[in-house]
Amino acid sequence: MFGNGIRRVSAECDARNTASARLLERLGFRREGLRIEHTWIKGEWTDDLLFGLLARDWPG
Numbered sequence: 001m002f003g004n005g006i007r008r009v010s011a012e013c014d015a016r017n018t019a020s021a022r023l024l025e026r027l028g029f030r031r032e033g034l035r036i037e038h039t040w041i042k043g044e045w046t047d048d049l050l051f052g053l054l055a056r057d058w059p060g
Helices: 018-026
Strands: 008-014 030-041 044-054
Touching: 008 018, 008 030, 018 030, 018 044
Parallel strands: none
Antiparallel strands: 008 044, 030 044
């Protein structure tokens, strides 16, 4: 995943999508934040969870 000078990967998901959040955490991502009512999806504002992974924390 890391190479060519990449030191950080970030991800975000709908806060209601607990399966995606669990997957990111299993992959080693850390939860870094919450954006309240940030994304408009299917007629409603949704919260976004923010995740990050540093190269030094990647087991591969």
